Amino acid sequence: MKIIPHFSAEGLSNVYLIIDKKNNGIIIDPAQVDKELLDFIESNHTDLKAVLVTHKHQAHTAGLGTLMKIYNPAVYAYESSINGYPAIQVHDNGIIRIGEMEVKAFHVPGHSIDSLVYLIESALFTGDTLISGSIASTHSFVERALLIRSLMDKIMDLDDSTLVYPGHGALSKLRIEKMLNQDLLQFESDNKAGKISI
């Protein structure tokens, strides 16, 4: 499996192209479809089968229309429509088979109600829910608590060596996030001190 990260100037976000041994391809979060990304797809002779959307914010979906015009892949998301394109709905613990790849989805709401995290082998595509060193911004304390609880229950139990491919910023591993993610550390500290209860 190849995982090719691509930096998008649209929203300073990461787009990931994943290709299996038979050249079946997945794009995760088509923020911006520029020449570099198209060259990655074409130079690897990719048969682009699917687009996985972590959440429908424009910083992660603005390039979907371009991809649909060129490749017409299936779109997978929590919601039934992304930027007017019909999507196959994915729910918590849903499993999708794309080419030789098995994708497991986790619903991690908080940053947005439709936030999904995708696990392919040991690579975790976290969108905005978990980024290197912090967690996503939220509109309220309740949403922040919901996000942290979802991360703790569904994501942080995965193996330490799981690779983290976030929607923004640098790559990471779960081991690194467990040790150095300031938001999660702060939550644990507050929780132990009895300052919050969720």
Next chain:
Amino acid sequence: MLTNILKVYEHFLMFSLTRCKEPNCTAYTFSGGDYCYHHSPDRKKIKENVVAALCSGPCVNDISIASADFRNIKLRKGQRIIGANFSFCVFDNCIFDDTLILSSFFDFCLFTKCSFIHIDGRYAVFSGSTFADCTINDSVIIHSNFMGIEAEECDFSGNDFYYSNFSLSRIVGTSLDDCNLKRTSFRSAITKGVTFRYSNPEEAYFRKED
């Protein structure tokens, strides 16, 4: 630059994400085989091959070698390290000058007296590593993860660290002169005796609230 990156990605692979067959071992296998480097019966040979690949091979990719030690090696000029995992390794007196590091993991490593001059790094992970008496100069290391590093008596001058993350790191007696620090994060980092001459720390993030 773009053409070079594209050429590299044509041959891009990710290290095998299959786990070692040894009971209770969750490490990744060396290169899609049955065992991780640590549990491989021919560890010595594997390490020799990796050293040979680093020093004279065309490219180092698709491998995972954790907790190995590399001493006194000079990587081939123009060497490309792509999609590789070197977690928990020790690099002593190693020269990485004029190399390309893409989507590779050097987390929780120990670097002593190592040199990284004119390197091109994207999506590299050095989190939790210790750098002692190391030089990183005139390099582009963008979108990279230096969270929780310990750097002491190092020279990190003349680099582009755009969008890299040094949060929770401890940087002592180290120069970060003439660096591009736009969107670089130093949140909750401890910096003692660190100089930022001719750099743009005003475009970096320092406090947790930033």
